[in-house]
Amino acid sequence: MSDVSLKSELAAFRMTPGLWTIAGVAGFALLLVIGSLTGAIGKDTFAYRVFIDPFAQMVEMPDLFAQTLWEGLVGGVLYALIALGFVLIFKASGVFNFAQGIMVVFAALTLVGAYEKLGTIGIRGEAAAFIALGVALAVMLALAYAVERVVLRPLVNQPDIILFMATFGLTYLLIGLGEAIFGGNPKVMIADQLYLPRGAIDLNILGGRVTIQKLDIAAAVIASAMIAILALFFQYTRIGRALRAVADSHKAALSVGISLNQIWIIVWFAAGVVELVTGIMWGARSDVSFGLQTIALKALPVLILGGFTSIPGAIVGGLIIGVGEKIGEFYWGPLVGGAIESWLAYIIALIFLLFRPQGLFGDKIIERI
Amino acid sequence: MRVQTFGKGVALAALLAATAATVPAFAQDSLYIANNSYRTGPFAGSGIPIGDGMRDYMTMLNERDGGIGGVKINFEECETGYDTKKSIECYEQGKAKGMILYSPWSTGATLAAIPRAHVDKIPILSMAYGLSASADGNTFPWVFIPPVTYWDGASVMVKYMASREGGLDKLKGKTLGLIHLDAPFGKEPIPVLESLAKKYGFTVKLYPVGAADMQNQSAVWLNIRRDRVDYLYNQGWGAMNPTAVKEAVRNNFPMDKLVGVWWAGGDDDARAGGPQAKGYRSLNLQMAGTDFPVIKDIQKYVVEKGKSLSPKDKVGENLYNRGVLNSVLIAEAIANAQKISGKKIPTTEDVRKGMETINLTEARLKALGLEGFTIPMKVSCSDHSGHTKVYVAEWDGAKWIKSSDWLEPIRDEVRPLIEESAKDYAEKNAWPKRTEACASSS
Incomplete structure (x- = not known):
């Protein structure tokens, strides 16, 4: 690089708002480090506890830091999976599916409920678990079909808000239906029968112990595989192309002979499969009860962050939120008495939105007036 | 088209009529107790066994003894989903229907009901939940929190x-x-x-x-x-x-x-x-388990006859039995109220007195079929909890x-804190002085 071009590059260099922010943060961090090293920021000060102590802890106890990162990653992959369900439906139907959470519960309850029923007629163990899995998949397919027939088709060409409200209706219908069929009792997920591993691997590394649950490894692997398969499916197949056409414009897609109804069923069923997997994983981590509904709403900040229409956005957003909220809760939560996880995810998403209003990977929407 | 509309109209009318028919009769010929439940939502896992235990004991009293003192119990559940807003609606409904006792079944619902109940003069039983300070009967004459806070x-x-x-x-x-x-x-x-x-x-x-x-x-x-x-x-x-x-x-x-x-x-x-x-x-x-005369009676009069909502194998589980204990306290308060007032259907003030005179001695527990099920507990005018032992x-x-x-x-630690906190509550909320006289059990 010659002197001349370097000069011209320097002349062309402009401080963008993003660079200013980075410079500001770096300068602030430098000040803090100098302050703490010289003793200007004492150990009992608020600034020390907020800005220095958490990082000092990360260095002093790397095992706990690694553990937090791992928990965040597992949570993040699962959030990404839920977010993916939302993205698929948003792309196909142009609607935020409020019923996603209850569909997770409903899918998991169907699985466990079918397994219990099979037990009463003498079929038990792994065979019953996989029959129940088949039943649950069939029910999710039937649900996708029913939603298409009863909810989406009659509402085609209506404003999006009407479809959105319809998913509220669907939510309450499924809550009632689920409670009527399966009762409100929490149920234990049939994790063993589905060959999900149990137990943990203790790694004695980083001067401490990092415990990795085998179930979490399985969850991360299965969720990643699901995400990969779905992403590839909707990227490279005929149906995937059709889905993207539908996402751009219902009318244009119809005019070139794409069957909206078929796409809707496929997409709602794909979302149903995602929900079943989510239900199995979260169900195995806690239990299968109507409380799981709220887990799906965890995907909301993920979607704000990643953009409603982007599959990579859902993945990256899920990971950022998962890791961010775990680290936030673990290192900064105790400063304010804990339980910050519930809203921290939204704060993280909002900070990103300041810089990218359309989300990380969302489409830039330019509407002229 | 017109025929269809007509058909829909008829269906709607039939539905309305059916709803109207199921609304219980207003006449005060039974003991009406309003009980919040949450058989739905994220807290249902805890709410269902408790609700079943409470309901089954009341049903058993109706089946075995014809109610309390010969008067049938009208035990009504109001579903809240553990939502405090909904619990207030339930309270107002219960009040309109003339409840003689209110079971809020959540601490949030109890906190919301305490000011209302002191105006409406309706006794609240928050068994081992709710506002700990309400154990001070001198400040909270209408709230009861036995056996512990x-x-x-x-x-x-x-x-x-x-x-x-x-x-x-x-x-x-x-x-x-x-x-x-x-x-x-x-x-x-x-x-x-x-x-x-x-x-x-x-x-x-x-x-x-x-x-x-x-x-x-x-x-x-x-x-x-x-x-x-x-x-x-x-x-x-x-x-x-x-x-x-x-x-x-x-x-x-x-x-x-x-x-x-x-x-x-x-x-x-x-x-x-x-x-x-x-x-x-x-x-x-x-205790958990079914080896108690009271649970045996529930099995005999309620579960075996198919009148319970609980699966058979869940009868006697820990929270189910907890629900039974809650109903025992309600029934005991009503029985006391009948004794004190001489009325078949006591008023809310009578039931308040009945609560204040709860004294489940060993002998009384045995008579109720509760021997070994729990330990004696006693409520008094100033002590609405009893600070009973737990294990x-x-x-x-x-x-x-x-x-x-x-x-x-x-107790030396807890009781002063309770009195202090009750005083604090009274000051912050311009709480009226207790005017209700202490009841004596005879």
């Missing part, structure tokens, strides 16, 4: 920890964690734990769990691990409990040092943790068994 529970937890460590003087330097639902219920034990920590030199660490993250506790448990907590007291409810037990297993937290409040002792809560949940502890007010139960992998003696709450 959350503050008693917290003090028993400290005592239990001391008994395991070899005495209260051995608590110095220990760390007691409180993992709790981030709601009024979960926060109740904090003042007592902090006051006892100061006195005995141990540290209290708080681990709140937001309602939205009940099933997503991994970060909280990492904090517990970092802080090297010695004992953990779990003030959890609903879906939070099975998750906490599972997380304890995942994090290798010693199960015998995880102790739940009495509400965190559901069979389903412990079962979720699998075989490794063995050893999980929970404070308890009564620590242990999950043996399949059921709850008794694993400690009945432990007396640290």
Whole structure:
């Protein structure tokens, strides 16, 4: 690089708002480090506890830091999976599916409920678990079909808000239906029968112990595989192309002979499969009860962050939120008495939105007036 | 088209008529008790067994004895889904229908009902939940919180920890964690734990769990691990409990040092943790199991006749029996009220007096078929709780068994705090002075 071009590059260099922010943060961090090293920021000060102590802890106890990162990653992959369900439906139907959470519960309850029923007629163990899995998949397919027939088709060409409200209706219908069929009792997920591993691997590394649950490894692997398969499916197949056409414009897609109804069923069923997997994983981590509904709403900040229409956005957003909220809760939560996880995810998403209003990977929407 | 519209109209009319027909008759020929329930929502796992136990005992009284004092009990559930807003609607409905006693079944619902009940003069029974300060009968004549308050529970937890460590003087330097639902219920034990920590030199660490993250506790448990907590007291409810037990297993937290409040002792809560949940502890007010005359009668008169909502194998589970205990207290208060007033259907004031004169002695417990089911408890004019002993139960992998003696709450600590806090409540809320006279039991 010659002197001349370097000069011209320097002349062309402009401080963008993003660079200013980075410079500001770096300068602030430098000040803090100098302050703490010289003793200007004492150990009992608020600034020390907020800005220095958490990082000092990360260095002093790397095992706990690694553990937090791992928990965040597992949570993040699962959030990404839920977010993916939302993205698929948003792309196909142009609607935020409020019923996603209850569909997770409903899918998991169907699985466990079918397994219990099979037990009463003498079929038990792994065979019953996989029959129940088949039943649950069939029910999710039937649900996708029913939603298409009863909810989406009659509402085609209506404003999006009407479809959105319809998913509220669907939510309450499924809550009632689920409670009527399966009762409100929490149920234990049939994790063993589905060959999900149990137990943990203790790694004695980083001067401490990092415990990795085998179930979490399985969850991360299965969720990643699901995400990969779905992403590839909707990227490279005929149906995937059709889905993207539908996402751009219902009318244009119809005019070139794409069957909206078929796409809707496929997409709602794909979302149903995602929900079943989510239900199995979260169900195995806690239990299968109507409380799981709220887990799906965890995907909301993920979607704000990643953009409603982007599959990579859902993945990256899920990971950022998962890791961010775990680290936030673990290192900064105790400063304010804990339980910050519930809203921290939204704060993280909002900070990103300041810089990218359309989300990380969302489409830039330019509407002229 | 017109025929179709006509058909729809007829269907609608029929539906309305059917609804109208199911509204219960207004005439006061029965004992109307309003009880909040939550058989739906994230807290249903705890709400269902309790609701079943309460309902079945009342049904049993109706079937076996024809009610209380020969008057049928009209025990009505109002579904809240553990939502405080909904509970207020339930309260107003109950009031309109002439309830003689109100069971809020959540601490939030109790807090919302306390001011209303003092204006409407309706007795509230919040059995071992609700506002701890309401144990002061001189300030809260209409609220009853037998047999213990959350503050008693917290003090028993400290005592239990001391008994395991070899005495209260051995608590110095220990760390007691409180993992709790981030709601009024979960926060109740904090003042007592902090006051006892100061006195005995141990540290209290708080681990709140937001309602939205009940099933997503991994970060909280990492904090517990970092802080090297010695004992953990779990003030959890609903879906939070099975998750906490599972997380304890995942994090290798010693199960015998995880102790739940009495509400965190559901069979389903412990079962979720699998075989490794063995050893999980929970404070308890009564025994689990079916080997008691009262449970046998419920099986005979209610369950066997298909009048119970509970699955047969869940009868006698810990929280089911807890529900039975709650109904026993209600029935006893009404029986007392009938005795005091001489009326078949007592008024709310009579039932208040009936509550204030509850005295379940050994002999009385035996007469009610409750021998060995629980221990004697007594409510008085000024003491609306009794600060009764509780014990620590242990999950043996399949059921709850008794694993400690009945432990007396640290009354010297708790009672002054209760009176102080009641005074504080009265000052902050311009609370009226008690005008209701003390009742005598004869």
